[in-house]
Amino acid sequence: MAILEVKGVNKRFGGLAALSDVNLSVQESTVHAIIGPNGAGKSTLLNCLVGKLMPDSGSVMFDNQSVLGRKPHEINQMGISRVFQTPEIFGDLTVLENIMIPCFARRDGAFRMHAFEQFANETELIDKSDAILSDVSMTDQRDAHAASLSRGDKRRLEMAMCLVQEPRLLLLDEPTAGMARADTNNTIDLLKEINGKRDITMVIIEHDMHVVFSLAERITVLAQGTPLVEDTPDNIKGNPKVQEAYLGESQN
Amino acid sequence: MDALLLQILNGLDKGSAYALIALGLTLIFGTLGVVNFAHGALFMIGAFCAVFIQGLLNLSYETIDETQKDFLGNPLKVKTPYLENWFGPETGGAIIDWAVPLAILFAIPVMIAVGVIMERGLIKHFYKRPHADQILVTFGLAIVLQEVIKYFYGANPIPTPAPSSLAGAFDFGVLFGFDPNAIIYPYWRMIYFVFAMSIIGAVFAFLQFTTFGMVVRAGMADRETVSMLGINIDKRFTMMFGIAAAVAGLAGVMYTPINPPNYHMGMDFLVLSFVVVVVGGMGSLPGAVLAGFLLGILESFASTTWATTTIPGINQVIIYVVAIIVLLTRPRGLMGRRGVMEE
Amino acid sequence: MLGLNNKDTSLFLVIIVLTILAPVLLNPFPTESTLAQFNAGYPDLMQKFVVFGIFAIGFNILFGLTGYLSFGHAAFLGVGSYSAVWIYKLFTYNVIPALILAVIVSGIFAVLIGYVSLRRSGIYFSILTLAFAQMSFALAYSVLSNPKFNLTNGETGLQIYANDLQLFHREGLPDFPHLFGLSMVSTYKLGVGPWEFQLNVAYYFCAIMMILAFYFAIRLFRSPFGMMLRAIKSNQQRLNYTGLNSRPYMLAAFVVSGMYAGLAGGLLAVTDPLAGAERMQWTASGEVVLMTILGGTGTLIGPVLGAGFIKYFENIFSKINDQVLHQWFTFLPDGIEDVLVAIVHPFIGKGWHLTLGILFMLVVIFLPGGLVEGGQRIARLLRRLSNRDKAADATNVSAE
Numbered sequence: 001m002a003i004l005e006v007k008g009v010n011k012r013f014g015g016l017a018a019l020s021d022v023n024l025s026v027q028e029s030t031v032h033a034i035i036g037p038n039g040a041g042k043s044t045l046l047n048c049l050v051g052k053l054m055p056d057s058g059s060v061m062f063d064n065q066s067v068l069g070r071k072p073h074e075i076n077q078m079g080i081s082r083v084f085q086t087p088e089i090f091g092d093l094t095v096l097e098n099i100m101i102p103c104f105a106r107r108d109g110a111f112r113m114h115a116f117e118q119f120a121n122e123t124e125l126i127d128k129s130d131a132i133l134s135d136v137s138m139t140d141q142r143d144a145h146a147a148s149l150s151r152g153d154k155r156r157l158e159m160a161m162c163l164v165q166e167p168r169l170l171l172l173d174e175p176t177a178g179m180a181r182a183d184t185n186n187t188i189d190l191l192k193e194i195n196g197k198r199d200i201t202m203v204i205i206e207h208d209m210h211v212v213f214s215l216a217e218r219i220t221v222l223a224q225g226t227p228l229v230e231d232t233p234d235n236i237k238g239n240p241k242v243q244e245a246y247l248g249e250s251q252n
Numbered sequence: 253m254d255a256l257l258l259q260i261l262n263g264l265d266k267g268s269a270y271a272l273i274a275l276g277l278t279l280i281f282g283t284l285g286v287v288n289f290a291h292g293a294l295f296m297i298g299a300f301c302a303v304f305i306q307g308l309l310n311l312s313y314e315t316i317d318e319t320q321k322d323f324l325g326n327p328l329k330v331k332t333p334y335l336e337n338w339f340g341p342e343t344g345g346a347i348i349d350w351a352v353p354l355a356i357l358f359a360i361p362v363m364i365a366v367g368v369i370m371e372r373g374l375i376k377h378f379y380k381r382p383h384a385d386q387i388l389v390t391f392g393l394a395i396v397l398q399e400v401i402k403y404f405y406g407a408n409p410i411p412t413p414a415p416s417s418l419a420g421a422f423d424f425g426v427l428f429g430f431d432p433n434a435i436i437y438p439y440w441r442m443i444y445f446v447f448a449m450s451i452i453g454a455v456f457a458f459l460q461f462t463t464f465g466m467v468v469r470a471g472m473a474d475r476e477t478v479s480m481l482g483i484n485i486d487k488r489f490t491m492m493f494g495i496a497a498a499v500a501g502l503a504g505v506m507y508t509p510i511n512p513p514n515y516h517m518g519m520d521f522l523v524l525s526f527v528v529v530v531v532g533g534m535g536s537l538p539g540a541v542l543a544g545f546l547l548g549i550l551e552s553f554a555s556t557t558w559a560t561t562t563i564p565g566i567n568q569v570i571i572y573v574v575a576i577i578v579l580l581t582r583p584r585g586l587m588g589r590r591g592v593m594e595e
Numbered sequence: 596m597l598g599l600n601n602k603d604t605s606l607f608l609v610i611i612v613l614t615i616l617a618p619v620l621l622n623p624f625p626t627e628s629t630l631a632q633f634n635a636g637y638p639d640l641m642q643k644f645v646v647f648g649i650f651a652i653g654f655n656i657l658f659g660l661t662g663y664l665s666f667g668h669a670a671f672l673g674v675g676s677y678s679a680v681w682i683y684k685l686f687t688y689n690v691i692p693a694l695i696l697a698v699i700v701s702g703i704f705a706v707l708i709g710y711v712s713l714r715r716s717g718i719y720f721s722i723l724t725l726a727f728a729q730m731s732f733a734l735a736y737s738v739l740s741n742p743k744f745n746l747t748n749g750e751t752g753l754q755i756y757a758n759d760l761q762l763f764h765r766e767g768l769p770d771f772p773h774l775f776g777l778s779m780v781s782t783y784k785l786g787v788g789p790w791e792f793q794l795n796v797a798y799y800f801c802a803i804m805m806i807l808a809f810y811f812a813i814r815l816f817r818s819p820f821g822m823m824l825r826a827i828k829s830n831q832q833r834l835n836y837t838g839l840n841s842r843p844y845m846l847a848a849f850v851v852s853g854m855y856a857g858l859a860g861g862l863l864a865v866t867d868p869l870a871g872a873e874r875m876q877w878t879a880s881g882e883v884v885l886m887t888i889l890g891g892t893g894t895l896i897g898p899v900l901g902a903g904f905i906k907y908f909e910n911i912f913s914k915i916n917d918q919v920l921h922q923w924f925t926f927l928p929d930g931i932e933d934v935l936v937a938i939v940h941p942f943i944g945k946g947w948h949l950t951l952g953i954l955f956m957l958v959v960i961f962l963p964g965g966l967v968e969g970g971q972r973i974a975r976l977l978r979r980l981s982n983r984d985k986a987a988d989a990t991n992v993s994a995e
Contacts, residue, residue, distance in 0.1 A: 050836065072836050073837075073838050073839055073840045076836055076838035082836050089833065090825075090826045090830050090833060090834075091829055091830065092828065093822070093829055097822055097826075100822070101822070101823070101826055101834070101839070102837045102838070104819055104839075105837050105838035105839045106838070109838075111843040111844060112820075113847055114818055114819045114820050115814070115821070115847075116811075116814055116818060117818050117819060117820075118598055118814075118817065118818065119817055120600070122819065161837065165837070165838065287721075374956075377960070382662070383717050383718050383721075384658075384662065384721075385959055385963065387666075388884065388955065389955075389956055389960060391955070392952050392953070392954075392955030392956035392959060393956060394952075395881070395948060395955065396956065399946065399948050399949035399952055400949065403941050403946065523725055523726060523877065526722040526725065527722070529722075530722055530726075534719065564738060564741040564743070565733070565739070566738075568734070568738050569730050569733055569734060569738060572726055572730035572733075575723075575726060576711055579715070580714070583714055583715065
């Protein structure tokens, strides 16, 4: 069943057509990669999915509900989490607090005035956070300031923040950008595990073909704002159109 | 009809002052990304340049005139300005009379220097600091400048008249076929408006047609890229700060005959100029000018007896009310660009 | 204790003890000594310490936690004062209803101003709050004091007149704000040897209010709500993408903060039953900002320290004049004495605002963390020095 259905989405910035007639269908529990050369409209598409941008026309349905016109927090409450290209975390807060915030969002909704309650009494949520921290092997840094983490750890923390919400759809914007090979492989393993164990659908935008072909079950190739092909990784590898639009370029 | 025209005219001079201050604020904000809470103080310093020049030209020596007696019967002490001694009473007197326009020549270098020193000495160190810190440090500076002026010139407004030949008023009404004395408009306010328009024009021309201005505009749009092109953007931005200071200062110099300057005039204008900038749209130069005149004229309309008897005190709050309405309906202001000072 | 962890409990206890003992602690110099002018233990000044302490604690909830810099918080202070005085005028001198109304009205005011101002963030927000405060000032100063509808009594300020309604005022109750008959002006003078300590009802009433305000602030700082506010300061975008709506959080913080200011304003009317528009001016807003950053933004104790520091020095500096200076420097040769007095002269007496402005700049430039950070730095330095001494001793010992 398609959990995410994008139909006929157009988005223009002034004279530039960033997205033209984009259709995309993501099946539940799969890992779906979106690739394409720079400026192909990958990030614009992602921003349309999370409420940062409003498409000029078209529809975006998540679980048969439209996400268009909703605020980012509402879309998140529907079950869509997002990992940013550069890790977006709460730098002034501790690692544990970073994880606790999505826990509260999951349990209490978009707003709750819990001004006179005590953080320490939320044992259930703290246990849940500790569990996820051990899953991403960050237990040691539990009380560290998030801003002091290494870039790789920030990335893992952000991932953990998304996972603790148990989203139904996880959007990842170049999750391995700027990572060393070893870190990249760790991330791939982590994502594989997430997809397998937790049954979370993932849409991943990625430049690194190693990552794409290790993870993706379906791949959509975007070029100049339109989807070129959508297929399995093996078929994409041999597709001459793709090689022309993308792989050919990267080999130069 | 004539009343309408009169109110528009009356709003022009205050509108000009708002527009000039808001223009400088926007320039600094657009180029350096700093909100300058000390900008009102620059306006005030400009005004006190005029006061200073007036005092300087009036420097006098005392002679004792034996032929005249004061009311105690002692010989009268007569003060003669040195200028009258040097150039004769006629020429000297004329120079003194023209103190305010002459102060422009003095104010330009002074204000540029003040602006450059401010930017290099203080504000430069705050580019990387949070906006709250920038606001706070310029706010502190505004207090200091204000108090320094208060220390030297006291708390009372200082009359600084326009040249006597320009002190009269012009009967606008006759020009348009209304009754004589229906629309009377002081010459000086007219001059102020023309002066403000020419400064605004000069700033826009400077930004539009010079290479310097082009680089500054490019820098306003995308600072990083421009500095990566190997252009020393910092130096130009420093100059921009000097220019913005000079614009505010000149607005102050010329405003003195309209309103005798006091040490807190800057803050009074600053708050309203901020509102002007917000209404015009943060980072938009034409927006700042447009909103300045618009709000000036609106304020003038709200000050008519008809308005103040209908809603008492409307003249005091009209600008804020308009600002609230604009922000609720057009959150980016009249001509604001997307992405300026958001997040 | 009371839902606080050990560290917070001890901080809270220290605050309680200090405020209770303040009339004694702040009067270290005997009444007759020349240093008595540095005493701060008289009711008028101590009331200011605690009232502005409350104001700054409240401001810190907004600025310290969320990073939103309000430049118009004095509006709520003024609104609180006006509301309290109106209760006096219409009903009773009892301070409890006056304070309740002050908090409620300033809360409503904060909802209105916050709703509009919080549509924008960063600099916009600061400018908007400043504009609103100036508007409130203009309203209070002239607009709302016309003969038809006199709410604020303009320039003179709102005060109580003999022909006011005072519906519930009874014979035998004090003609001054009181707590169920206990007049706020009553002061017990405690003489101990050459010292005289003044134990004032209004001070203790305000002090209890501050202790309560401080307690609630600790709880709020440590609560999940406080964490959300810090998260807004840290990364508002991430918060929104994490499924939380930052706007109601901000509005709640703004309103709580405004109600603190309203309480402080009401307490000003408790110590002195009048309200003036100048309380709402931008200088007053700037002052609370300064108190907070001077003490230490985002810390619990900082705003209280800052408020005390500023009010104390305002008082001292305003009192000093050239004569006092000459007295101080009398041990110096005449020439140097005159020069020194001339140098210091602009900063004292009426020049206090100049000192304040300079202090403001110095703190922002050199000590963004305020007195609390300064204290921490000194403590760290001392610790390092003592460690080095110990290390030096150790090497000495081993060398012997």
